[in-house]
Amino acid sequence: MTEANVPRQPQAFALWRETQYTAARSPLGGIYYVVAWLLTWGLSEEPIALIVPGIVGAIVFSLLLLLRRLHRLPLAQTDAAQKRWLNLHWCLILITALSWGLAYAFVQQHPQLQSSSLIATLITIAFSTALAFNYAMRLRRAALTMLLIYLPGLLSLALDWREQYALLIVLGVYLSYLLLILRRSNREYLNTLALELQLLNQQERLEKLSRTDSLTQLGNxxxxxxxxxxxxxxxxxxxxxxxxxxxxxxxxxxxxxxxxxxxxxxxxxxxxxxxxxxxxxxxxxxxxxxxxxxxxxxxxxxxxxxxxxxxxxxxxxxxxxxxxxxxxxxxxxxxxxxxxxxxxxxxxxxxxxxxxxxxxxxxxxxxxxxxxx
CATH class of the missing domain: 3.30.70.270 (Reverse transcriptase/Diguanylate cyclase domain)
Incomplete structure (x- = not known):
């Protein structure tokens, strides 16, 4: 969509901007889920012994990455088409987040992956932090995505809380901090959106003035x-x-x-x-x-x-x-x-x-x- 076709109505512009941001940021995030799982599996104590879960995880995250990349923006830039695209793409994001959350819980529980536990924890923190800054367009959906990444691992740690209570507390505190950051990022995004829309409207008014005869209000x-x-x-x-x-x-x-x-x-x-x-x-x-x-x-x-x-x-x-x-x-x-x-x-x-x-x-x-x- 060219600049001339950028919608000026607040709701339509907000939907268009969210669609553009989501389409630009989603494929890159999908790549890192694949890399994260390969690192977690490959740096475990016995990768060969974990060949089945390793390959299954790689296939799942690669398939989700492929689906993200294939799910291109709609040719028809209507509100209905963009809403359908966003809803379906957020489903892919949520499924990816849940898949990682389950993978993190699996790492916490599997004895042969204990050496990769720290790697998986750091990656989980990194993913949730990236979410707080890159997907603040939709506050509730981003918060749900963050919880899907975190909660399976936290529940897994809670099962062995006597040994893991320190990590459980630290991750729980950091999750609450990230939710606050997400809320602040959402406010900043909405403020930026309002400023951008204001600039577009001012530009439109100036263009209209440049094309209008001031006395008769006809085109000049x-x-x-x-x-x-x-x-x-x-x-x-x-x-x-x-x-x-x-x-x-x-x-x-x-x-x-x-x-x-x-x-x-x-x-x-x-x-x-x-x-x-x-x-x-x-x-x-x-x-x-x-x-x-x-x-x-x-x-x-x-x-x-x-x-x-x-x-x-x-x-x-x-x-x-x-x-x-x-x-x-x-x-x-x-x-x-x-x-x-x-x-x-x-x-x-x-x-x-x-x-x-x-x-x-x-x-x-x-x-x-x-x-x-």
Whole structure:
């Protein structure tokens, strides 16, 4: 998923971030479970005598590692798909943790593995510590995973508590410490998540400001320059019509000269609002291209459809006029309308020039009219 597609809604973003973190950290942890068991078995007093449990353990942890690696992120980045992926992947993590917990208990109870007991204990501490820092995204699941790693070994030590009470106490105290660390790591993760989401929202607002004309709240020239080539390319690729409408307010300079720039700004804002009222389709992109020039990008719209809409807008604008300081003033517009033609338009620039020429033709022919490119 690209940065542009990163979800901005808090719940969706939290789910996406957790999925990304889990997918990145899980395979590495799976490798170390395999290595840990091979070390515990290989450094025992008689590895050959323990060939059966050794191979069984190696197969179990290798299989769990393989399942983690094969369980890739869903192609569909929907909330439902990501939740299913997380639930299943956490099942693999929990099964791996329980497998190690049982392996640690087995080491504690088997006489021929007593020389590896210290190794298994250190590895158990290492795994649980890593969990406290790397899987703090889900507090309860991480705590459950930690308990599955620890409790079988602790219960095994409790069976021989007279001999193992010191280690039992130390591990129990350290487990309580790790649970506190896990809670703190979870708070830090949530704070970081909130900051990251805040930064994304600020970035989105800044991007929106950079693409929006401050006076009319329509898209600006920068937005048009970014969007227009993409829409032309899509029209080429999918063989779908793309119409472009360019509009210029007639005699706008007179409004500024005779009534002041405040009236001119009010005229521009009113014109933009009329555009919003007449061109209501979600697919249409309304833009202020500069000064008194406006534009509308109309995907999946034929030339005749665009012409009819342009003519309807022109007539309504002429009929209603514009009111400033209690006085009603005439308000008309000249329009150039064109539809992309792959045979005539070499690129987006050629298409734009053809429609721009139609706009200038409308102005040259007396204004307040629609000319087709």
């Amino acid at each position: 020239r920068y937005h048009f320059n970014s969007l227009f080539p993409v829409m032309v390319a899509n029209a080429q690729r999918h063989l779908q019509p793309l119409s472009l409408m360019l509009l210029d307010i007639d005699f706008f300079k007179r409004v500024n000269d005779q009534h002041g720039h405040a009236a001119g700004d009010s005229c521009l804002s009113d014109f933009a609002e009329r555009m919003r009222q007449n061109f209501r389709r979600d697919s249409d992109t309304l833009l202020r291209l500069g000064g008194e020039e406006f534009g509308i990008l109309m995907p999946n719209t034929s030339l005749e459809q665009a012409r009819l809409m342009a003519e309807q807008f022109r007539q309504e604008l002429e009929r209603e006029g514009f009111t400033v300081s209690g006085a009603s003033l005439p308000l008309t517009t000249s329009l150039g309308v064109g539809c992309y033609d792959g045979q005539r338009d070499r690129n987006a620039e050629a298409f734009y020039k053809r429609v721009d020429d139609a706009l200038y033709q409308a102005k040259a022919n007396g204004r307040n009219r629609v000319e087709l490119a």
